Amino acid sequence: MRAVDVIINKRDQLELSSEEIHFFVQGLTEGTIPDYQVAAWAMAVLLNGMTDRETTDLTLAMAQSGDTLDLSPVVPFTVDKHSTGGVGDKTSLTVAPIVAACGLPVGKMSGRGLGFSGGTLDKIQSIPGYRTNLTPQEFMDQLSDIGIVLTGQSANLAPADGILYALRDVTGTVQSLPLIASSIMSKKLAAGADAILLDVKTGVGAFMQTLQEARVLAEIMTAIGHNADRQVVCLLSDMNQPLGSQVGNALELKEAVEALRGDAPADYREHCLTVASHMLVLGKQAQTLDQARSMAQDAINSARAYDKFRQLVDAQGGDIRYVDDLSLLPTAQFVEPLEAPRTGYLQTIHAREVGETAVDLGAGRASKSDSIDPAVGITILHKVGDHVTQGEPLCWIHANDQEKLEAAKKRLLSAHHIVDEEVPPLPLFYDIIQ
Numbered sequence: 001m002r003a004v005d006v007i008i009n010k011r012d013q014l015e016l017s018s019e020e021i022h023f024f025v026q027g028l029t030e031g032t033i034p035d036y037q038v039a040a041w042a043m044a045v046l047l048n049g050m051t052d053r054e055t056t057d058l059t060l061a062m063a064q065s066g067d068t069l070d071l072s073p074v075v076p077f078t079v080d081k082h083s084t085g086g087v088g089d090k091t092s093l094t095v096a097p098i099v100a101a102c103g104l105p106v107g108k109m110s111g112r113g114l115g116f117s118g119g120t121l122d123k124i125q126s127i128p129g130y131r132t133n134l135t136p137q138e139f140m141d142q143l144s145d146i147g148i149v150l151t152g153q154s155a156n157l158a159p160a161d162g163i164l165y166a167l168r169d170v171t172g173t174v175q176s177l178p179l180i181a182s183s184i185m186s187k188k189l190a191a192g193a194d195a196i197l198l199d200v201k202t203g204v205g206a207f208m209q210t211l212q213e214a215r216v217l218a219e220i221m222t223a224i225g226h227n228a229d230r231q232v233v234c235l236l237s238d239m240n241q242p243l244g245s246q247v248g249n250a251l252e253l254k255e256a257v258e259a260l261r262g263d264a265p266a267d268y269r270e271h272c273l274t275v276a277s278h279m280l281v282l283g284k285q286a287q288t289l290d291q292a293r294s295m296a297q298d299a300i301n302s303a304r305a306y307d308k309f310r311q312l313v314d315a316q317g318g319d320i321r322y323v324d325d326l327s328l329l330p331t332a333q334f335v336e337p338l339e340a341p342r343t344g345y346l347q348t349i350h351a352r353e354v355g356e357t358a359v360d361l362g363a364g365r366a367s368k369s370d371s372i373d374p375a376v377g378i379t380i381l382h383k384v385g386d387h388v389t390q391g392e393p394l395c396w397i398h399a400n401d402q403e404k405l406e407a408a409k410k411r412l413l414s415a416h417h418i419v420d421e422e423v424p425p426l427p428l429f430y431d432i433i434q
Contacts, residue, residue: 093256130318203240205351244268248377
């Protein structure tokens with residue numbers, strides 16, 4: 001079998017066989033197929049697409065390209081969660097302890113932020129000492145001991161995905177839905193998940209900017225799960241405005257912990273309870289979403305979810321004092337309000353503009369090698385549809401550089417659009433694909 005024949009077949013809109021796909025993934029992993037051929041193949045996939053069977057075969061081949069975790073010896077059933085990323089999306093930090101406190105083990109491998117979408121690992125590492133480089137054995141031991149793990153991805157977990165993604169990033173093929181879906185799902189399958197809850201964001205602050213794009217991606221990933229004998233539920237959720245109030249690493253960690261104590265913005269609380277409820281039903285801890293929601297709320301009310309988060313931080317070497325006393329978390333030198341320029345109703349709080357402003361302040365990375373400032377960010381005080389009065393704060397800006405603070409004020413002012421007419425609030429969720 002030759003790599004060029006696989007490329008030609010996909011170029012000519014033919015369906016690739018399982019053998020062709022596994023051959024190609026093995027070649028790109030081992031380096032026997034050169035980058036230029038991998039790039040040509042990726043472009044052919046972008047232009048001509050893949051069937052559900054092809055995409056499943058690609059996902060399984062990438063999942064099997066390196067280490068795979070079998071969690072069955074330590075826990076009977078695990079549910080993983082993945083968000084396609086957004087602004088103010090710190091839900092894993094709240095949802096994972098809630099679900100684990102309800103008796104469903106959560107072993108999660110998360111990533112770092114790149115661009116305007118923040119990373120879970122960056123947020124939790126606002127706590128000094130917290131380890132994100134657990135070995136596979138440490139991962140399994142901790143999951144067995146306390147039922148929750150939140151760490152970085154093993155270097156040899158689905159290595160084909162890392163190679164392919166790096167090429168896609170520089171060859172204009174990132175947008176391919178089969179390649180996006182297989183990238184996400186291969187890592188989840190390699191990490192040993194029995195069931196997967198996917199939070200697919202849509203809107204100006206999401207990778208999938210239209211609902212139709214998000215729906216197609218969700219349907220592809222659901223089909224992969226079905227074909228791989230995994231249960232998958234996809235929630236289509238809004239990312240036209242930031243989720244919750246806080247945008248920035250230590251700020252978002254603080255909000256996530258406060259939510260575990262029962263104090264959260266209404267949209268963030270509802271989002272977390274919805275995600276947790278679906279995970280509990282997937283994990284057979286509850287028969288209905290209503291029952292699951294009651295369980296999740298009780299885990300918060302009883303402080304079991306908060307205690308589970310403390311266990312997590314302590315187990316991974318984090319300084320537990322920073323959880324018990326959130327004022328110890330890094331704070332910015334300058335904290336100033338952005339005032340409403342006029343009275344009216346908020347029509348827009350442009351999520352991407354807010355996220356990119358946070359990056360400009362130092363909360364994110366333009367490239368993977370950049371360092372981040374955990375203290376900086378933005379506190380959003382209103383939601384679309386709110387009535388605001390001229391002179392009242394629209395948000396608070398947390399900065400460690402006066403020049404960056406002034407630039408952030410100008411950019412955030414353009415992100416908030418105020419009109420005279422009443423504006424309906426944005427929905428939290430659009431649909432469920434399962």
